[in-house]
Amino acid sequence: PGSYRMGLAAPGAAACSADWPWDCHMSAVPSGTAVKPTRISGANAAGACPSKPELWGTERAARVMNLDGSSHVEISCLEITDRSSCVEQHCHGGECPEVVRCQREQAPFGDWSGTGIYARDSTAVVLRDLDVHGMALRGIHAGRLRDWQLERVRIVGNGWSGWDGDLGEDDSANAGSMRFVEVEIAWNGCAERYPDREIFGCWGQSSGGYGDGLGTAETAGDWHFDRVRIHHNVSDGLDMLYLRPPATLQVRNSSFHGNGGNQLKASGAVTVSGSRIDGNCAVLAAHGLAGADHCRAGGNSVAIVLWPAHRVLLADNQVSGQGDCLVVVDGGVPSSLVELQGNRLTGAPTWNNPRRQTCGFYAHNGAASVQLRDNEFRSVRGAQCPGGNRCP
Secondary structure, eight states: OOEEEESTTSTTOTTOOTTSGGGOSOOOOOOOOSSSOEEEEOOOTTSOOSSOOEEEEOTTEEEEEEEETOOSEEEEEEEEEESOOOBTTTTTTSOOSSOOBOOOSSSOOOSOEEEEEEEEEEEEEEEEEEEEEOOSSEEEEEEEEEEEEEEEEEEEOOSSEEEEEOOSSSOOOOEEEEEEESOEEESTTSEEOTTTOOEEOOOOGGGTOOOOSEEESSBOSEEEEESOEEEOOSSOSEEETTBOTTOEEEEESOEEEOOSSOSEEEESEEEEESOEEEEOTTGGGGGTOOGGGTTGGGGOSEEEEOOTTOEEEEESOEEEESSSEEEEEEOOOTTOEEEEESOEEEOOEETTEEEEEOEEEEEESOOOEEEEESOEEESOBSSOOOTTSBOO
């Protein structure tokens, strides 16, 4: 237990130069093996995690935890943060009620750090019982991963995004099994006030920001989300639009709500079941988000781009929202299959027109095979009720 400075003037950082303190961060964690993984853990001797040791970045350190090239690693029971309320380049492209831009021009820069966890070319990693919050840029910046698992991880209140899967290089694609279990991704694209963790200063694309909860560049891999909570991120909640064959996405027993764009966006072979998805996409106005950033991309609760010869299944979900539509699928050919089965879809007046209801389901610009069975549509735009469904 305790708090540990990470960056310039930290113990063991004597070789760092004050002229470029952003490079003063930990070396990459050395790789282990499948039999003997490298472990960094704040857990007690019994393996429990009653209190997370804090690693806090300072003086503009680019990252706190470094997994660049690290494989067969387990990181557990840590709080990863900084000690500043600032956001890097906050509102540089627009206006915000309160601007909390980090000092980048001259030293001392202050007790802030850009990214909580950085990972590249990394295989067989487990992140467990982590709290990654309040970073000036991103919670996690990671790409070219294979076989990762997150368990009971919180990625909350990071100034630009939660999980940014674009390394800014030619290839950021992932592979293998990417599994998220009991993970919370929330309030990213907002500032977090130190030390009380109050959320404020949410900013989106109209002000030069980003704000996805989790987004990737083009990627493969089999992505599994089980009992996750993705909410109140400034742009899209879960943005898997850049999945490419043979990728798959499975979402089970999860919750999406309050994100400023689409709650769940994906492409290809997608299964969403037993989940609650509420596209109340204008609620971040109370936290400073400009009106131009409410309900980005129509604010559709679920938006999926179809692939040839692939299936999209939405089963036993509760879907609501105030965007243009609750479920939108785009593209597809006759071999593309869309199935909605046993869902409850409840509309509301749209965020920008109280006299216009959300639509329930819309297939745009394609010739996919669509099957709607045993769904319930309430308070949605349009009078027709698809056969085999209920419209009380």
